[in-house]
Amino acid sequence: MKRKIPIILFLIITLFSSLFFSGCKTRKMEPNEVTDFLKDLNSYSSDVSIQIKNDKQTINYNCKEFYRQDIGYRLEINQDRVMIYKNNKIYINDIKNNTKYVAKEDFDNLYSYSFIGEYIRLLYTDENVKYSYKTESGREFLLIKLIIPGGSREINNAVMYVDNKSFKPEKVIIFDDKGNEKVLVEYKKLMLDEDVSENLFAE
Numbered sequence: 001m002k003r004k005i006p007i008i009l010f011l012i013i014t015l016f017s018s019l020f021f022s023g024c025k026t027r028k029m030e031p032n033e034v035t036d037f038l039k040d041l042n043s044y045s046s047d048v049s050i051q052i053k054n055d056k057q058t059i060n061y062n063c064k065e066f067y068r069q070d071i072g073y074r075l076e077i078n079q080d081r082v083m084i085y086k087n088n089k090i091y092i093n094d095i096k097n098n099t100k101y102v103a104k105e106d107f108d109n110l111y112s113y114s115f116i117g118e119y120i121r122l123l124y125t126d127e128n129v130k131y132s133y134k135t136e137s138g139r140e141f142l143l144i145k146l147i148i149p150g151g152s153r154e155i156n157n158a159v160m161y162v163d164n165k166s167f168k169p170e171k172v173i174i175f176d177d178k179g180n181e182k183v184l185v186e187y188k189k190l191m192l193d194e195d196v197s198e199n200l201f202a203e
Helices: 004-023 031-039 116-125
Strands: 043-053 058-068 072-077 081-086 089-094 099-104 130-136 139-147 157-163 169-175 181-192
Touching: 031 116, 031 139, 116 139, 116 169
Parallel strands: none
Antiparallel strands: 043 058, 043 181, 058 072, 072 081, 081 089, 089 099, 130 139, 139 157, 157 169, 169 181
């Protein structure tokens, strides 16, 4: 009888251990959890790298982005330009050439696709949003595939990678109509719902 007690204890410990570790596995987030979280986003700031690929070369931009839902976006590009997006206009400060000018919002058909808020807007309007899961470097992501409205052959659709634990967008890959990767946007030091000063959006 004494020999059976250690065996029973061993079985109990094994059972509880298996239940404990199975419960510690990361739960896959539901797509509606992510979309609701992103739709409630009021502001953010982030370092952003933009990599543009064409048949001849790859062009890299190092940027800084600020966003406030009630105002718009601020984009700093390579410390050469500052672009303020608000009131359906783009206020451009070309620091390198010491000039300022205003353009219509549709003047930009590239940088705006780096804004997280633009993809949040598409979540409301795109009826063909597709979701899938992918593991990279031991991390799990929810992939959100969206069609870019009015897109061209070069810029047709985009896939946003959202971290399974933090709900933070990690990157966006933009594809052409043949499925080739054309633009890679990566978010670094992304701070969600940060206290972004209104002064950053002054023209």
